Amino acid sequence: MARGFDDDVILGKAYDGRLMRRMAVFVVPYWRQLALALALLFGAALTEIVPPLLVLQAIDGPISEGRLEGLWPIFALYVLVLVSNFALRYTHNYIINSAGQSVVMDLRKQLFQHLQRLSLSFHDRNPVGRLLTRITNDVDALNEFLTQGLVLILADLVTLLSIIGIMFFLNWRLALISLATLPILMLIVAIYQRMMRATYRLVRERLATINAFLNEQISGVLVTQLFGREVTSQRHFSGLSEAYLQANVRSLLIFAIFMPTVQLMAAIGTAAVLWGGGYGVMSGWASLGMLAAFVLYTERAFQPIRNLAERYTILQAAMASAERVVGVLDTTEEVRDPEQPVTLPQPVRGEIRLENVIFGYDPAEPVLKGINLHIPAGQAVAIVGATGAGKSSLVGLLARFYDVQGGRITLDGVDLRDLRQHELRQHIAAVPQDPVCFSGTIASNIRLHSATIDDARVRWAAEMVNAATFIERLPGGYEHEVRERGANLSLGQRQLLAFARALAFNPEVLLILDEATSSVDTATEALIQDALERMLQDRTSIIIAHRLSTIRHVDRIIVLHQGRVVEDGTHDELLARRGYYHRLYRLQFAEQGLGVAEH
């Protein structure tokens, strides 16, 4: 899915004890399934060494002795072994994958839960794409480690050892002869793996370069065209592609040499068995059937060796992923629930008090420099000020997305930091500046996934904010499908949905970031204004106002300038004072009267 084009994983250690222990926590609950899967796999490995034995039996027994009826039991046993091998392997695959999926699901949920608990300052710093990679790709790499890596390495070892064991058991001299080429084969595989890893890295690097260039060129194609540089770009791209081609041909060359070499080694092995076995047959310490069995065993010993080398890469990738996952799980939240939370006195009234509040995203540069405010329950307040005056920060603090660095904020006399965030936010709702929509239905955008808001309440909220009219015109009405980010809704529609959402949750305190939506037509603007007015009734509301008309609905206006409250009063009082608000008013609002669009 969202695999990046150039997220070239730098592979490091294939085993890290600390990380393994951290990950083990997620595996332990499924140890029974894992143990069963492992047992099944060992069983399967053992059934795989039986067929050559049967061949031996058949040739040395019935076939050499000319007993036709003796072949049937061997055939029956052969089929039985094959069927049980199938059954064992299949059950193993299913069980190990089922355990793997459960582990991954737990891990994914844990990560999701942890990430959403982290403070907004974490989310401000970390792009969504990065979080997505953690939850999807990194977690999948761990699944692969479990299902493809660890267990199969054990199985490969078991297979290899049991083949060697049975060979020695059958005939130690022939075993020595057939295994003579094995160390050389292992060496060749090791060399091949090493060369291939280096070359493969080169291939990936060059591909990443190509893709980075391609991506940039597609993004900047207009500049290239306007400056007539198409040919130069093409030449450069051809050069990069040529380098990639060369790297690929190099890896092809290594592979094309490796494969026949392995074949040659196998042939030498067979020749050795033939020679040694032939000598043995003549000297009487070996039989024809044994010869055939050893040829088959030599073939089978090679597969696990090649597998072991390949699984190493899976381990490395898994460790890198585990490192990143653990990194996220170890990140601590900055805004935390108190050890002993206080509950709000019931009923919640919505009285807010700010005492000497100091805050800055960078503590060295405070945005709010000592704010004192008292907002009685039920009052509607507008906060105005130039860009950067600290308006949005104030809202962020009231919803406790961030914590104050000095002073305190209280709701009904209780410090926000003494409350559980969950409780606080049931009473204070913030309507964000950019009306956020999620994929789902209109109704699910109003109630989110809350179980406490029924259909009637959704409809009521939509009607209150004038959204019902447009919703009912949509095909399917409240069940109309909303696409990702609300792409199939207009800005005005999304704004009204965000309002409806706020009303549906019916908080005692409402924080509204009122974006100056210059691109909304006048009819919609009127509907939004009307909705706003109704929302402000009977509840404490704080609006960051950008519109003149919004200001008219509030009881009180607070003017922020460079992190301080400079003026406080009603619209008329402040205008009469002819101070900062007066100028701000002229700048921000006067032209809306003139009908000139903002830009």
Next chain:
Amino acid sequence: MSNLRYLIPYLRRYRWSLLAGLICAAFAASVSALGPYILRLAVDKLATGQLVLTSILGYGVMLIIVALADGVFRFIQRMMLAGVSYRIEYDLRTQLFAHYMRLDQAFFSRNHTGDLMARATNDLSAVRQLLGPGLNGTATAVLTFLAAAVLMLMMNVTLALIVMLLMPVTTVVFVLLGNRMRTAFTRVQDQFGVISTRVQEHFSGIRTIKAYAQEDAELAVFAAENERYRELNLRYVLLSGALWPAMTLCLGIVAALVLLVGGRLVVAGALTIGELVQFNAYLGLLTFPMIMLGWMVSLYQQASASMGRLMEVLRYQPAVVNPPDARPLPSPRGELEFRRVGLRYEEPADHATTALFPERRAEWMLRDLSIHVPAGHSLAIVGATGVGKTTLVNLLSRVRDPDEGQVLLDGIDVRTLDLGDLRRAIGYVPQETFLFSVPLRENVAFGVEGAHDAALDARIEHAVTVSRLANDLAQFPDGLDTMVGERGVTLSGGQKQRVSLARAILRNPPVLVLDDALSSVDTQTAAQILAGLREVMRGRTTVIIAQRIATVREVDQIVVLHDGQIIEQGNHSALLKLGGQYAAMYRRELLEAELSA
């Protein structure tokens, strides 16, 4: 018919390599079928007790020689066939790139970069997979099967038929399971997409989630999506978990049957033990090729779909192309004219319409618009966001063509001019600056053809001085040679705009277009730049789109656009006297300056 027919011209280009590869494949297959035959000779001699030690050694040496010959042929086969696949991949990739470079903006606004990238990476790789491992594997499989079949039929028809009829069953099982697996896997991937989208949306809207304390409810939904993903995965494992065990089972049953039937034939005297061993060895030889054939079917299906997607792009014809009988324009003067120009909105984008009850969007963005700028004069265009300012100036360098009317340079319709000459005549500083990940110097000299010498360095010096980029050079570790982008410095918006400006100045164009090009540059620097530009642009034509009146005050002609029309036109003082929108904007700007003081 399959999209793969489009590959034929590419394959023809490398026909000799392909032929050589296929001939080697045939030799390799024949030689490898000889190995089991040698084994049989040795075993038969052993069984009858006719063998002496030296002749066993002889058979061993023969086995090794066969393996050597086989190795040599296979080496050439791989290098030829797989080599061609990489070359064709190269050809397709460079062709695709060249095509991307020719396509118009309409194409790029309709297609996401991610999708275009996917075609150049995933689809291309699917096609190469078919040509490389696919072709190579098929050749090996078919030829080995034929060679082994001939030798088996020569020994014993019954046993040969058992092997020849049952081995392909493996292939069929693989294909059948494979197809069902693909369907199941598509579902798994779709659900994976659902999860990814959920995560993406959730964390993009984390403010809203937190604001309404909906974390637990969201977690429950996420858990449900994951549960579904797990179930689909298990349904997939139900199939995929069976694949390899089933292969082993099928092949094992053939081997068991060969042992049973072959054993009876040996007892009956119709077959020697050596021949039985030879049959067994062929089973081993054919195992991998038979499975490979099954894999081929899915490679073929994927490659065919991918080739279709590649051709979709390659066959797209750009709307803006160099006219066939293009008029050269060796020394343009720079007289501009928009003559009754009309522009429609591009095909409605998927997102954000502005009205609550979106009517069908007004079709025309601009209509019946005429502006004339004599050579060497300046023009400013002001108006609200979205009114069509950028689209209008885009007509000059033919980023797109008008739907109605004409745009003329020196009295000639730009659509008849040589595209290269036209774009050389116009220095365009776009609203969205774009810098490449190369050193600053190369970014500035981006539009300059020819040698980079001392004379060019002097010109670059001049361009960065005029654009006031020179002021900031000391901040960069290597001055003009500092790398830009992820692996170098990140420039501020204002710095980027100044690089972009220097880039245009360096081209020394008779027409300079600044599309809101100084918006991120602070007022004071902007004033300095404008003063410097006036010097540079003496006798040249300038078109400026600006949000700030301060930038356009001294321009000869100012045009205010509103609702697809020119509503005010004149110079600064004339428009102020008019007391309309322009005057209001100007008052607002003065106030703003006063407030921030």
